[in-house]
Amino acid sequence: MKRTGLLSRLWEFQNNYGYISENAITEIAQELNVSKIEIEGVISFYHFFHLKPTGKYIIYLNNSIISEFKGFSKVKAAFEKETGCTFGAYCKDPLFSLFETSCIGLSDQEPAALINFKPFTDLTPDKVKLIIQQLKSGVYPEQIANNPKSKIQYTPEESKTVFFRKYLLGNSLKKLKTKNPEAILKTISNSELEGHGGAFFPTALKWKSCKESSDNKKYVICNADEGEPGTFKDKALLNNLPGLVIEGMIIAAYVTGASNGFIYLRAEYKYLLKKLENTLLEFKQKNYLGKNINGIKNFNFKIKIIVGAGAYVCGAETALIESMEGKRGEPRIRKYFPTDFGYLGKSTIVNNVETFAKAARIIELGAKYISSIGTKKSNGTKLLSISGDVAKPGIYEIEWGITINELLQLCQATSPHFIQISGPSGICINNTEFNRKICKEDLICGGSVMIFNNFRSITRIIENYVKFFKEESCGTCTPCRAGNQILHEKIKKIKRGICTTKDLNEIKEWGKIMQLTSRCGLGQFAANSFMMAIDKFEDYFNLKVAKCDDNCKIEFDMQSAVYDYDNLIKNTQFELTE
Amino acid sequence: MENISFKIDGRVCSAEKGQNLIEAAKQNGIFIPTLCHFKHLNPLGTCRVCTVKNNGRTIAGCTVNVEEGIDIEVNTPELLDARKAILEMMFVEGNHFCPSCEKSGDCQMQNLGYETGIRFTRFPHLFVDRIVDARPERIVVNQNRCIKCKRCIEEVRTNDGHRVFNFTHRGNNTVVGIDYEQEAKLSETQAEHAMHICPTGSILVKGKTFGKPFGDRQFDFGPEGKMIPLKEVKKHKTTNKKKRIATTSLAGCFGCHMSMLDVDLGLLDLLEVVEFNKSPITDIKTFTERCDIGLIEGGCCNTHNIEVLREFRKNCDILVSVGECAIWGGLPAIRNTVPLEDCLKEAYLNSMTSEKGETIIPNHEDIPKILNKVYSNREVVEIDYHIPGCPPNANHIWNVVKHILFEEEYSIAYPEFKYD
Ligand SMILES: Cc1cc2nc3c(=O)[nH]c(=O)nc-3n(C[C@H](O)[C@H](O)[C@H](O)COP(=O)(O)O)c2cc1C
Ligand code: SF4
Numbered sequence: 001m002k003r004t005g006l007l008s009r010l011w012e013f014q015n016n017y018g019y020i021s022e023n024a025i026t027e028i029a030q031e032l033n034v035s036k037i038e039i040e041g042v043i044s045f046y047h048f049f050h051l052k053p054t055g056k057y058i059i060y061l062n063n064s065i066i067s068e069f070k071g072f073s074k075v076k077a078a079f080e081k082e083t084g085c086t087f088g089a090y091c092k093d094p095l096f097s098l099f100e101t102s103c104i105g106l107s108d109q110e111p112a113a114l115i116n117f118k119p120f121t122d123l124t125p126d127k128v129k130l131i132i133q134q135l136k137s138g139v140y141p142e143q144i145a146n147n148p149k150s151k152i153q154y155t156p157e158e159s160k161t162v163f164f165r166k167y168l169l170g171n172s173l174k175k176l177k178t179k180n181p182e183a184i185l186k187t188i189s190n191s192e193l194e195g196h197g198g199a200f201f202p203t204a205l206k207w208k209s210c211k212e213s214s215d216n217k218k219y220v221i222c223n224a225d226e227g228e229p230g231t232f233k234d235k236a237l238l239n240n241l242p243g244l245v246i247e248g249m250i251i252a253a254y255v256t257g258a259s260n261g262f263i264y265l266r267a268e269y270k271y272l273l274k275k276l277e278n279t280l281l282e283f284k285q286k287n288y289l290g291k292n293i294n295g296i297k298n299f300n301f302k303i304k305i306i307v308g309a310g311a312y313v314c315g316a317e318t319a320l321i322e323s324m325e326g327k328r329g330e331p332r333i334r335k336y337f338p339t340d341f342g343y344l345g346k347s348t349i350v351n352n353v354e355t356f357a358k359a360a361r362i363i364e365l366g367a368k369y370i371s372s373i374g375t376k377k378s379n380g381t382k383l384l385s386i387s388g389d390v391a392k393p394g395i396y397e398i399e400w401g402i403t404i405n406e407l408l409q410l411c412q413a414t415s416p417h418f419i420q421i422s423g424p425s426g427i428c429i430n431n432t433e434f435n436r437k438i439c440k441e442d443l444i445c446g447g448s449v450m451i452f453n454n455f456r457s458i459t460r461i462i463e464n465y466v467k468f469f470k471e472e473s474c475g476t477c478t479p480c481r482a483g484n485q486i487l488h489e490k491i492k493k494i495k496r497g498i499c500t501t502k503d504l505n506e507i508k509e510w511g512k513i514m515q516l517t518s519r520c521g522l523g524q525f526a527a528n529s530f531m532m533a534i535d536k537f538e539d540y541f542n543l544k545v546a547k548c549d550d551n552c553k554i555e556f557d558m559q560s561a562v563y564d565y566d567n568l569i570k571n572t573q574f575e576l577t578e
Numbered sequence: 579m580e581n582i583s584f585k586i587d588g589r590v591c592s593a594e595k596g597q598n599l600i601e602a603a604k605q606n607g608i609f610i611p612t613l614c615h616f617k618h619l620n621p622l623g624t625c626r627v628c629t630v631k632n633n634g635r636t637i638a639g640c641t642v643n644v645e646e647g648i649d650i651e652v653n654t655p656e657l658l659d660a661r662k663a664i665l666e667m668m669f670v671e672g673n674h675f676c677p678s679c680e681k682s683g684d685c686q687m688q689n690l691g692y693e694t695g696i697r698f699t700r701f702p703h704l705f706v707d708r709i710v711d712a713r714p715e716r717i718v719v720n721q722n723r724c725i726k727c728k729r730c731i732e733e734v735r736t737n738d739g740h741r742v743f744n745f746t747h748r749g750n751n752t753v754v755g756i757d758y759e760q761e762a763k764l765s766e767t768q769a770e771h772a773m774h775i776c777p778t779g780s781i782l783v784k785g786k787t788f789g790k791p792f793g794d795r796q797f798d799f800g801p802e803g804k805m806i807p808l809k810e811v812k813k814h815k816t817t818n819k820k821k822r823i824a825t826t827s828l829a830g831c832f833g834c835h836m837s838m839l840d841v842d843l844g845l846l847d848l849l850e851v852v853e854f855n856k857s858p859i860t861d862i863k864t865f866t867e868r869c870d871i872g873l874i875e876g877g878c879c880n881t882h883n884i885e886v887l888r889e890f891r892k893n894c895d896i897l898v899s900v901g902e903c904a905i906w907g908g909l910p911a912i913r914n915t916v917p918l919e920d921c922l923k924e925a926y927l928n929s930m931t932s933e934k935g936e937t938i939i940p941n942h943e944d945i946p947k948i949l950n951k952v953y954s955n956r957e958v959v960e961i962d963y964h965i966p967g968c969p970p971n972a973n974h975i976w977n978v979v980k981h982i983l984f985e986e987e988y989s990i991a992y993p994e995f996k997y998d
Contacts (some may be wrong), residue, residue: 034740037757041744311748328745333623333641475726475745475752478626482667485750486701506700513663516636516656517629556958562881564918564950569941572927 001031004344006042006326007309010049018058018097019050045328045474047101047310048267055085055094057135060101060114064229065464066387067110069456071124075111076100078125082132095136102312102468103229104268106148107387107450108394117270118145145271150236150385151394154410160373162361162381163354163397169243170286172364173250173294181255185211188255188359191367192379197223197315197352198422198446199521203359206349209339210256213347218258220249220301221343221350223320225266227312228423229468230448233383234353236395238265238272241357242279246303248356250288251363252349253301261303262343264320267310276305312472316520317350319474330474331520354383354447374400377440384438386411388451400439407449408434417454418537422446424465425525430536458540462530463491469526480523483514487527494544498555501545504534582646587653599642599650600628610652611661611690613777614727615640622728626664627690629657636660658694665690666699673705673722674778675909676997677902677968680787681779683795683998687725688778692797692995695806697964698905698956705914705951708753715762716769717783724754724780734772736763742772754780800992807989808978821983822869824894825857828883829910829952830876833969834901835859838873840972848976852983856893865893871979872896874961876903878953879910882946891959896982898963899955900975902997905964911952918950967996 001009009028013020020043029036043049048060061067061076080086083096090097106112109121118141120131134144155161176184189204210218222245226234237245249261263276280303283289293299306324308314314323318332321343335341342348351359358380362370370380378400384407387393391412398407408416419429421438422445429436429443436443452461470484490507493499511527518524534541546555580595586608593602598621603610614625621641628639631651642650651657668674668687676682708721730743731754742764746755764772769783792798827835835858839845854860855869872894878884891897902908913921926932926939941947955961965978971994981988 035736035742035744035757035760037744037746037755037760038741040755041746044746045748313748328748330745333621334637335621335641335643471749473749475748475750476624476728478624478664478667478671478725481726481750481752482671482701482704485671485704486667489702489704510663510701513660516660517626517664519623519626519638556884556953558881558884561884561949561951561953562947565922565947568919568922569939572923572939573941 001028003032003326004324006032006039007306007323010043011307011309014049018054018056019052042326042328045311046308047099049309050090050097052090053093054090054097057095057115057141058097058099059083060099060104061087062102062104062106062110062112063100063464064103064107064110064468065461066103066107066230066450067112068460068464069388069452070110072111074125075113075123075128078128079113079132082129096132101268101310102472103227103231105226105232105235105266107230107232107385108150109146109148110387112148114268115141115145117267118142119148119271120144121146121148149239150232151392152236152240152397153386153392153394154396154398156373156381156397156399160381160399161397162365162370162373163237163241163244163357163383167241167244169282170247170288170294172247172360173288175363176251176254176296176299177294181211181257184251184363185255187367188362191362191370192377193355193358193362194440195352196354196358196382196447198228198425200440200444203351203355206337206339206351207252207255209337210258210347210349213339215347217260217344217346218256219343219346219348220252220256220258220261221317221320221324221348222249222261222263222353222356223315223317223350224263224269224353225308225315225320226269226353227266227315227472228425228446228448230385230387230420230423230450231446232385233395233447235269235272236383236385237353237357238269238276242272242276243283244357244360245353246279246283246356247288247360248351248358249303250283250293250301251359252351252356254296254299256347256349258349259300259302261301262324263303263305264308264314264324265305266308266314270307273305273307280305311474312468313474313520313522316522319520320350321348328474330476331522333519375437375439375441378444382438382445383447384445384449385447386449386451389414389416389453389456390451398438401437403437404429404434404443407438408451411451413451413453415453415455416451418452418456418458418461418533420448420450420452420461420529423448423450424468424529425521426529428529428532428536458533458537459491459494459544462533463488463495465529466491466526469522473522473526474520477519477523479514479517480519480526483510483518483523484526486510487530493555496557496560497544498546498557499544500547500555504541504545507531508534582644584644584646584648584650586650593644595645596643599630599639599644602644603639603650603652608652610639611693612640613686613690613725614729616729616733616775620732622732624726624728625668627661629660629664631657662694662696663700665694666696666701668725669696669699670701670703671706672725672778673708673912673915675722675912677909678912679723679779679998680782683790683792683798685779685797686777688997689797689800691997692800692806692992695808695995697808697966698899698954702957703906703911703914703954705911707915711756712784714756714758716764716766717761717772717781719754719756720780720782721753722780723778725778726752726754727777729775729777730754730772730781733775734764734768736760736768798993804992805989806992806995808987821852821871822855822867823852823857823871823873823979824855824865824869824890825859825873826875826886826890827858828874828876828886828904828955829879830901830903830908832858832875834875834904834975837967837969837972838900838975841976844972844976848980851980865889869894870896870983871898873898873900873975873979874904874955875900877905877907877910877955878949878958880946880948884949884953884958887955887958896962897955897959898965898978898982899961900965901970902966902968904955905966906954906956907952908968914951918948922948968998971996
């Protein structure tokens with residue numbers, strides 16, 4: 001076994017035995033000729049690998065903020081009641097094991113859970129009861145799982161629809177026959193395509209850099225790790241148009257000269273694996289993958305699917321590469337671009353699912369056509385995943401430039417108050433900003449739009465974010481690892497009603513330090529929403545602030561400070577008199 | 579090798595092309611603090627203490643190779659503060675009880691605390707319970723002190739190239755895991771090497787202590803004549819002509835008071851300009867007049883401490899936390915990682931000398947209640963100044979007092995600025 005095969009090897013053990021045992025670790029360590037702690041380090045990094053035995057049914061219940069507002073805690077209690085197990089605990093010989101997990105890409109159907117990686121959506125305590133009863137009686141999860149197709153709620157008029165228009169396999173690949181890689185790159189460049197994974201880096205620039213690399217081996221990686229809470233648009237593409245995404249990858253390979261491609265699929269989307277594999281097979285059969293693709297001499301390219309194991313940070317491209325190399329998913333230092341030093345040290349491009357799909361459409365429809373849609377700086381359309389307090393959650397293909405107000409109308413939002421754009425690492429907006437346009441010129445959006453009405457507690461929203469980052473930080477660098485824990489302390493203060501104006505100012509100052517000094521995007525953006533919310537929802541936070549006089553900090557909470565002692569005395573006294 | 583020129587804080591510097599920025603800066607006489615950076619290791623970029631700006635973009639200095647024309651910022655107020663903040667984060671994230679640490683005085687993190695003049699941390703201490711692992715053959719790993727710099731992970735290997743340490747878990751639960759099997763293969767020298775590359779006192783070799791007395795340790799003196807400045811002296815409206823001082827000891831050991839007396843004859847000079855009011859030194863039990871300065875030793879571990887502290891705040895113009903206990907809890911705060919119930923039961927009900935059913939946890943309306951944790955004074959009232967040390971050096975204490983009273987900026991000689 002090579003180190004790059006580690007993740008799939010660990011999956012084998014996890015799937016077959018429910019955990020990765022000491023013996024398995026010893027065996028793998030020997031095979032790889034590394035110390036056991038290295039393997040343990042990898043295992044414990046990923047949420048879906050377990051070092052202790054788990055039950056026949058592993059249930060992962062999503063704890064994102066959308067889930068929380070849609071009844072998470074009731075559903076959680078129901079799971080515990082029905083199974084008799086506790087969340088997060090490893091019991092002896094259990095039938096069930098329960099864990100919370102970060103967003104699983106089903107925000108339009110929350111609360112949702114994965115049972116043995118099969119999706120169960122729109123859960124209620126009653127449903128949970130039924131599900132557990134059925135499982136106990138021997139029904140397989142796949143027999144009763146939901147088929148969570150995200151509804152495509154909106155596409156622009158037909159001539160302006162880019163993604164969800166009629167798809168014919170190979171339509172874009174046909175063009176490769178008559179155009180050389182330079183010409184294809186030129187088209188991508190003319191369309192001004194930018195990465196849709198959130199960073200909006202010019203795609204043509206990335207591809208060019210890889211193309212120009214003299215490495216003998218190059219790689220194309222499709223980032224299907226879609227982990228940003230509230231996002232499920234990549235899943236919609238993989239589910240509805242897997243071929244389009246693969247065509248995009250083939251085009252990228254054609255341009256860059258890469259011979260190997262990978263789809264890094266988050267484990268939460270394992271139920272799409274079969275479909276993707278079948279699509280790859282179909283491509284192979286039609287000679288769109290393999291040797292001399294499409295009759296183009298020496299154009300060889302194959303694609304392999306790698307399944308992640310539960311780590312949000314692996315969506316960051318260098319962490320993703322590390323993960324593929326069989327290591328902990330820690331983002332690399334910002335010294336090289338992956339196109340200089342990527343997978344196994346070779347020139348590599350990593351692009352988002354949507355980016356590849358769009359690239360394929362650009363080649364199919366032409367750069368001019370795409371440029372005629374959208375705004376000056378943002379061409380074409382964008383897929384948004386809308387969730388929260390709206391009547392019509394789901395996928396929206398919008399033309400760049402749409403206003404928030406228009407969007408709110410489309411999805412039938414009810415008293416929208418707090419909107420989270422691009423997920424917790426993005427930005428939040430208040431109702432004075434609803435006339436802003438979604439596009440590069442104004443409000444850029446990576447895909448997640450979470451809408452909260454004015455009954456939703458902002459403290460809860462922010463606390464959910466902070467906890468998310470605290471757990472999903474890779475833990476390598478100080479400002480992110482410690483910073484998120486420290487911010488959580490501030491949240492606790494707000495919740496206890498002993499937060500002062502000084503605390504709010506400190507949150508902003510400390511968030512800035514995290515922004516400034518963190519090693520990767522996770523830490524840099526982790527405090528953003530918190531900092532912004534304080535300014536944008538000033539009235540809300542003003543009500544939360546405790547007043548303090550000059551000398552005594554009234555924020556000291558004597559009652560809670562002596563609570564433990566009083567309780568203990570009460571209890572131990574009782575013991576004595578008994 | 580090609581020589582190139584580049585700028586640091588506007589100053590033209592020269593170095594070999596591609597040289598590591600930290601080294602290149604050093605050659606040009608500019609110090610960039612680092613912790614995870616280690617001579618020949620690939621840059622780790624974990625601790626972020628060396629954060630600088632390269633052409634306007636922040637980046638860990640240790641990961642930069644110098645190139646022609648790059649424009650580096652190192653000592654801007656923003657960056658100085660950010661670097662200090664990162665160190666402070668390390669202090670609050672772990673449990674760094676310097677006075678009880680074998681490596682105190684030889685600890686690089688502590689030294690950087692001195693260099694950057696950290697008196698107290700702006701962040702709340704987290705007091706996470708961490709283990710001290712004595713299971714390995716040759717070493718003891720004290721996770722309380724680990725800052726996760728990764729040096730040991732990259733550097734310590736057995737003769738057949740196997741790692742002894744590796745990160746396990748992630749997020750706030752990230753720890754440096756130990757491979758006991760591999761560790762047992764380390765030679766004494768290799769184990770000692772592990773201890774030495776650890777920038778804190780997290781890795782120790784069993785049976786080896788640093789064993790150097792105060793004054794002989796690596797960071798006891800610092801560079802000749804180095805002073806640690808304090809630029810934040812506030813303007814105070816003090817009440818009295820002959821300055822009046824009050825002192826008290828809360829959850830402390832009276833060591834700080836002993837230290838106050840250590841100025842010996844200096845005390846006589848001091849009495850020319852100040853007089854003492856409420857203080858164990860005078861045995862005046864209650865405030866008889868308003869004071870200019872209150873010196874507080876110890877933090878708050880019970881309700882009485884809180885009352886006294888609040889009384890001091892009411893009666894003094896300026897409050898100074900003297901010593902580690904006052905500043906962040908210090909040694910008494912070792913209990914903060916353990917729930918109060920466990921502490922008290924262990925002490926009074928389940929101890930070796932307590933007979934079952936015969937002892938109680940002391941409680942009476944006349945004795946103060948124990949708080950759920952030891953609080954730093956900053957958490958209870960506004961504190962104006964902090965004098966670190968355990969106990970602080972006598973000169974340090976009176977230097978600060980005198981300068982605050984006369985509103986002068988002051989600096990402390992490096993050897994007098996200590997956390998232990
Ligand atoms: C913490 C973090 C998480 C990320 N998660 C994702 C993700 O889930 N999917 C994705 O496509 N890009 C993600 N990215 C962005 C990628 O690093 C990278 O920019 C992107 O995959 C590049 O593709 P693009 O240029 O097509 O957008 C993430 C970045 C960071 C810092
Ligand atoms: S910012 Fe967070 S996620 Fe990124 S490298 Fe640092 S600890 Fe890891």
